[in-house]
Amino acid sequence: MGSKLIIETRNLSYRFGNQLVLDQVSLNVREGSIYGFLGPNGAGKTTTIKVLLNLLQAREEKVFLFGKDLNNNRIEILTGIGSLIEQPAIYSHLSGKENLLNRALLLSVPAARVHEMLNLVNLTEHADKKAGKYSLGMKQRLGIALALLHDPKLLILDEPTNGLDPNGIIEIRQLIRKLVEERGKTVFISSHLLSEVEKMVTHVGIINSGKLLFQGTIQELHNVSMKQLEIQTNDLISSKELLCKNGYQVEILSDTILIPYLSENHSAEINRLLVKHDHKVYNLTLSKQNLENLFLSITQI
């Protein structure tokens, strides 16, 4: 992966009237990465994307793409970006192929590239079907084909898996991986669900209420996740009562007792306490907090 910054925002703030929508957001997206931009609905994801595409303009020199200031190099920068904002923008009265041909005409792209894109997103068989009759998954794939038509270096996708069934999500995921691995693209993908992008992203940025709360590799996100002890006993309720009486912070999730992990000795003490009071300990394991829970805890700050 290259170390060159493809997207860089420097303390980017944006207001709609008096409402501060983005508050000092400093994004760093490196070449060849798949950057998952996460946050709940209304966190500022789409606004950030609109600023990155110059649909909304940052007041000063705060946004840099491919190392250049966006406000002063709009056309040059947009030549290197393919985007899909909110839902795919498709002319429903035209076929999938005609949608691509129209875009090819606008961007002076050879028509041969249309067939290549149809093939890439597995829409060759449906190329002549009216796009209005496409399923949501097919529309999303056509939207990605439209974004890729002029062979951009950077792909910005705003919630591309929204409303898709599990198969559709897997298809999009595979397509994005293919684009990065085989074609060397950089992908910036937003989502409100970590689980949808967790398996494909290399980097993560978490935004809430306009503030960037976390930014790093997916591994770094795993590292900050809190370790927990998972305990299974013959009687969860009485085990919980016993542990609570002895000052432990206990939670029951399904058939497991969860206790924040402190140290190996601490774990041994808990085990000894349970056994001493005739509780049968079936299982005592160390686990990390589920990433989704971590995401929720970060965004609920």
Add this chain to the structure above:
Amino acid sequence: MQGFLLSIRSEFYKTRKTLAFLSAILLPLILCILITAGFYTHADKIMFLSAKMQWFRFSGAFLGVMGSLILPILIIFQTFSINNIEHRAEMWKSLFSLPIHKWSIYSAKYVYVVFLNALCITLFASFIIASGYLLNVLNPELKFNQFDISGILFKLHLKLFLASLGILSIQFLFSLLWADFLKPMGIGFMLTVFGIITANLGWKYAFTIPYTHPMLALQSMMKQVLNNQNGQMEFDLLSQEIYVSLIVAAITFIIGYFVIIKRIIR
């Protein structure tokens, strides 16, 4: 400039199979067929007139209804259809995030609507002339072939075209602002009716309302032709309502760009 030309080509490509484009051809064609059929079946009523008067009556049948009602309504429909294609597809954001100047995209769309209007009006003039000669072939007793009206008719249609640009710009703005059919159509229709009333009443300031301009253009032409001492069918291309129409068109076109940039992106 390249972005502008490519955008114009794209406009044609995406609308070529829609009613927005086809209406510019079909409307003059259908109206021509209907009026020609009417004149053919009732040819005896104009047979006794001079060649010039036969043309006057024949073209007047088109122009009366076109100047007051059909032209404004067609413009309302076309501007709505052209912009609705983008509204329906949620396309504005996508278009404005392409490496093309926003101004090129906006102005190409406007110029394309102007082109459709020009095409429609040119076809009207062409079909009227062709129909006149066709009537003469079908009924040799008619005298359409004895007077050449083409120069006057094209000049008159050019005047109508210029007079309609104010309405076109306003309706273009309305249909950019509102994605639904009722608002631009309803307001446009109301203003057209208001325009017809004020123009017919001869209100002193009717020329300030763009929706009266096609009708006022016809009225001023008629007035000039009837007052000509030498009996020639001469009239000025540029008159008060044409100047107002052009000024309204230019101002609304520029305002429209800023409105659309602010409104659509959110």
